[in-house]
Amino acid sequence: GAGVSQSPSNKVTEKGKDVELRCDPISGHTALYWYRQRLGQGLEFLIYFQGNSAPDKSGLPSDRFSAERTGESVSTLTIQRTQQEDSAVYLCASSFRGKKNEQYFGPGTRLTVT
């Protein structure tokens, strides 16, 4: 079946511009997660959705970062006024409710801020 998809796969933007990253989870997965991975580093948790609600937003680095999810499906991660330190791969994952240890990841969006 279809896996987690993310778009765009690559995004180059100028410092100060806003970007939107999209994630389409596996159908039926009620939980959705966003992570950031800088080059050569581990995964940094950003936000977690259960359904359309985000019980844990603790990982969002600043108020320039926001995320939403609609219809218990697609999610968008928005970064406003991008900075060079935002350059990273942004990974989305989804899982069944109660199975957050078993996450299925998308291929990621590579964001480069120039």
Added chain:
Amino acid sequence: LAKTTQPISMDSYEGQEVNITCSHNNIATNDYITWYQQFPSQGPRFIIQGYKTKVTNEVASLFIPADRKSSTLSLPRVSLSDTAVYYCLVGDAGGYQKVTFGTGTKLQVIP
């Protein structure tokens, strides 16, 4: 959240069995142990999960001693394609606590 400690890197020759150990001294009763594999330029991939004793699937085996304060991921007869970063995670399956990925173990398989 239970903190995990695993080696930063390991090298192995092709055809050998590789064992990667993860320490998690403050594991909680409801926590499971999960391992992921990440190839370059890809998202992590779930490979195995266990609670106690031994779990085996087509990819790997997971050994968990009785005190559950550590676990060992065993990869039989590795090939070059097993070169990846392996992450050990500890946490309960439900609830709202986030899943925390550490820095993982970078396994390099040598011909």
